[in-house]
Amino acid sequence: MSVGDKISNAAEKAAGAAKETVGKATGDRETQAEGAAQKKKAEMKQAGEKTKDAARDITN
Structure with missing residues (x-):
């Protein structure tokens, strides 16, 4: 995962948490739900990037 991706995902997760x-x-339940969804989306992106990194490490 590139540094830019890490920063972007962390910022998105923080914004969702806020x-x-x-x-x-x-x-405001709607805002609360939107924040939770945004945070979860960022966590899923991070997991995907970590999986790609692990696969790349295995092949190298």
């Missing part, structure tokens, strides 16, 4: 927290604090 949105989820704001939704919880304000009682």
Whole structure:
């Protein structure tokens, strides 16, 4: 995983977590759900990138 991908995924995860927290604090379930989904999406991207890195390491 490139450094740019790591930074991008971490930023997306942090933004999702922040949105989820704001939704919880304000009682806005839609915002909370959007934040949780955004955070999960970033986590899935990270997992995919780690899998690609592991496969690349095996082939080298």
